Amino acid sequence: MPPHPASPPWDVRRLPRVDGRFFLVTGGNAGIGYFVAEQLATTGATVVLGCRSPVKAEAAMAAIRARVDGARLRALTLDIADLTSLEAAVAALEVPRLDAVVLNAGVALDDPPRQESVDGHELMFATNHLGHFALTAWLMPLLSAAPAARVVTMGSFAAKSERLDLDDPQSRHDYRPKRTYGRSKLAQMYFGCELDRRLRAAGSPVTSVVAHPGGALDSLTPSRPPVHVRTTGARLGAAPAALLVQGKHEGARPAVRAVLDPRVRGGELWGPRRFGLRGAPHRERLWDHLTDASVATRLWSASATLTGVDPSPANGGLNSAP
Template structure:
């Protein structure tokens, strides 16, 4: 099943229904930037949740050059700092209803083993634990929404990874790619487990996993000050296009998962092309180990212990 790459949604312009308000982490660059631009073009109020205020402001300016009526907010949020996330969540909730969260921000590769401010291995701590904490803080507001939605950023790298919950920080034997792929598998495992628990509670909140395929900066549409493309000869660019795409196209499955009415909780969305590397947004399959319930339950408990928070799941107001 594949769909048109440009999702549609209702806009609050012209006195219609109130605009949806969606938070995007890591919105100042890469996939997060293009998700934010695409959502703004649909008439959605976008909260740019970024680590650096200056970069967030440049991203907002860039979006407004293409979407003049863009409704944007900026909140400083560092996924590698749990105290920052608590403050950011309070600011987000104070700013109005929360209809969605695109949990996009993350670290891709770190040659040397580094730590977050809280002492976690950088990639696992940022990509998974940071979003686990942020979602825990925002879930009550999402539950109050008419149709709250959480999109977790997965990766095709989960196919070759397995979680080691006895050594989640790779203290013994660090390798950058192993750390990255395990962190993304953790993100997906949590996303599917959150869906199971939301369904069991009768909540309307949807937990969806989506991935961008193989998205490269060098194939991305130009955005001065945002996209940093390195020069490559034309033949090399042509070759890359046979199995990869730009960040702008990679963002489409995330935007679609965040807005399309037919997207259901627990689904996995990505490109519809060969090996899910490129193409239009489509419902795709995750590997079975990404949906392993026993491992997911262990991961949930571990994450709660490490972050000292956990998602409190209640039924949505209309179902109480």
């Protein structure tokens, strides 16, 4: 979709003012989530950092305030992998509406053995997908109360080469950490696409957008002590990689644009411009496997059964899964 003729070009360093809006960023205390929160804080909105650790949330908010004068920040204790805690966490938000949520919190495990969440689900699938699926269900009344809220799902370039095994979605029979991670992020992205289809069918004002950060490395990310400290050695050693990938501050930009740009539409995929790995945020063609609505529908049904809730919009509220 071409930009409106009156719309200025998108400038990642001059974000629009959106005073009075409320944004929630899950996992906003570290990594890409931190930079999403930092960048959104420059807009005048109230940014809520959803974090498992209150101590880390406070450190992240202090780092943002050191760079953003007048930043409006709040912390929300949120353990996305604990499904039974999500209803109370949403109640603790105490906001009249939510203008956007960035579903960013995640875990990536490098080595076996397979781990499970407190609910008995494989940990990466539980954190990256199931928790966000359930959280969206609990947030739907607040999102529906906003005039044009957005759900922005943070996917991963690692998901592009993966395919879901819906007969073994939790890798009980064949657990390989890197593949399981990629599939958990792919599940998130399917969810973001399917959510938008259901929102459109229901005539909801809420839209769902999928974003991914491309290749985002700690070694190319500027320091934000104490959240992230980059050594001189790490910076110099990563210099050649900067030709292909980028830092996490830049990896945050597709999600930030998906939250703020009025030209972004539901069901779109946003990522870095250059080969999907680095550069300014732009709209990508939806990956071929993400267009398979039959896979998305099966995943949705399985997720609703596993979580006990269903984010399908119905009168702007929560549906309990059958």
